[in-house]
Amino acid sequence: MSEKRNVYLDYSATTPTKPEVVETMIPYFTEKFGNPSAIYTIGANAKDAIDDARAKIAELINADPREIIFTSGGTESDNWAIIGTARKLQKKGKHIITTKIEHHAVLHSCAELEKEGFDVTYLNVDHDGIVDLDELKAAIRPDTILITVMMVNNEMGAVQPIAEIGKIAKEHNIVFHSDTVQALGNVPIDVKELGVDMISMSSHKIYGPKGIGAIYIRRGYNLPEYIYGGAQENKKRAGTENVPGIVGFGKAAELARINFDAHVKHVSELRDHFVKRVLAEIPHTYYNGSREHRHPGNANITFEYVEGESILLYLDAKGISTSSGSACSSKSLQPSHVLTAMGIPVVLIHGSIRFTFGDPTTMEDVDYAVDSLKEIIARLREITSMNVDLS
Template sequence: MKKLIYLDNAATTKTAPEVMEAMIPYFTEYYGNPSSVYDFAGISKKALDESRETIANALHAKENEIYFTAGGSEADNWALKATAEAYAAKGKHIITTKIEHHAILHTGEYLEKLGYEVTYLDVDEFGVVKLDQLKKAIRPDTILISVMFANNEIGTIQPIKEIGEIAHEQGILFHTDAVQAFGQVPIDVDEYHIDMLSASGHKLNGPKGIGFLYIRKGVKIRSFVHGGAQERKRRAGTENVPGIVGLGKAVELAVNTMEERTAKEKELRDYLIDRVLKEVPYTRLNGHRTNRLPNNANFSFQFVEGESLLIMLDMDGICGSSGSACTSGSLDPSHVLLAIGLPHEIAHGSLRLTLSAETTKEDIDFVVESIKKIVTKLRSMSPLYEDFIKQN
């Protein structure tokens, strides 16, 4: 079997061995329902509390501000829908951006059908929110600002602290989708004036099907799932104890290795970007050159169709993406790339590569050579490229 070079860690990550080891006893040995009263169930309850404490410490939050969910999409839905319901008497206006994950965008569309107004902010060519436009968009009836911490496709990190300050000064709740950022960059919810934050386990070497929503104490948010008293009566249903234990362990590992791990990822990311931009003509980097996630590189190759590029990379044992895994079945170009001003034909030729701690320089060298070979081949079959070369 040929070597697998996995560079789609923004879609999902490999569950760390330490995480698996921590989870297994809660499938086989300590399987009690944490809501039960006997001592055996108390073992599960203690494990939940310890994971909650680990996550809270990573955000400089309080333990009772962490609510477990089935993942980032649920946490995003909860933040928007429950806030809209709870604060409807104050107003029905929400502000977000055009480059959010579809868990936010589709929830915004759903709320619009219920009579809420949603303003979708433009971003600049690097995918950064324009703070002056944010300020102008605020109205007396604005109840929530939701801006992702870092973009899942192009990796750009937003000025979250400044956005949080604007929201705080205006008395508006601030939510951030930190699914890509949590575990990759330090986050302090107090310093950034964050009222709600979404995260997901499988983006940081934890298990799938588990995430959390941070809700600042005092935020009047309603229950999202009804039917029980779990999660302090805000999210009913028997807790996913093994998943929560795995999430806690993954967060612990991510925090403890963050500085060294992300420094290595940045070095390899920049090496990858420099080589591709230098050695593959008619290529552009999408997103901010430096103010981006440590492991993210997103390129657009003119005169190349992204799906063909991905298929041929797969034949070389390389896993990449053209954008969000949640829209991989779509034939439409990325809404993120269109929002930063790319024309359809260039947006269609995009490639997202996201590294991990296991990625090596040898991997990057192999990938770059593969990209050069494939792009050359695809362009040789493109009438548009042939015409372009003749004209230039």
């Protein structure tokens, strides 16, 4: 075993802000602090910086800059898209279609709407974690007003057939939103090809700062304002803009676009090496989720006979940061709803760990993580009370 090192393998939770991103942000805290709504020069300069960032985000997803509205992050974008659309269209119908594997920002928005009398259909996923388009078609009703399906799942990385869903939504004249927080910078997003009306984005998943995100709203779709109090963001989202955050997000989006191919190649090579070694060298391990349609930097692995939280703690002691689908590591004490929806038995969910790789990750980090895991899993299997036959 090599020397202890700090290895962060939770890039789907958040990413470090890239130094060149931080550098572009700093002047907007100090000498370029002006309020973008003001007409004097330092105000106008801040406004220009926002427009520049907006253009960079638009370019990353092939949108028009006027279709990008900044928000506080993915959660706000999801809440706004779903609740805003539902309330706007409730006279037309009160049925919404989503999936069982969405982020809680979507699921809890839907739960809130259910309290208001909306009816929500939660689509199943197959064992690979992917929705069935026939089930979606069958779920559509005359009163269906919104379909919301995430593009890439945050836990096991499955990529959903968003373009196909976009076609179906269009055929039925139903508004279509996609949470693309995990997709941005990791799988190609072209809003025109996807046929989406709205997508949610977050800066801190693509090496930008936290507390800033955006929503794409297709021109021609009128999402009512959600936060009241001013004319900012084309009268769609009130409140003085988070200028340093927006500038940072813009720079991160620009880097994500320029580095896209290199990023995908780098993280997928690390991920594939990791998965290959873990499955070959640690017995009774399972790879969860689609191999074919998957986030390039995501590995979700079940270690049978051991419980996820204890794995996380032993990994943490080795300097390795990851997250788990185990009930015991969540505050709610509920096992992962995503892995449950995939039909994975609860006992195996308790032993599932998500490893997500990023630009700063090295092959040495990956090998250290695998070597540490071998030792940790063997040790926890000595302690476990489950009958383990490792022969």
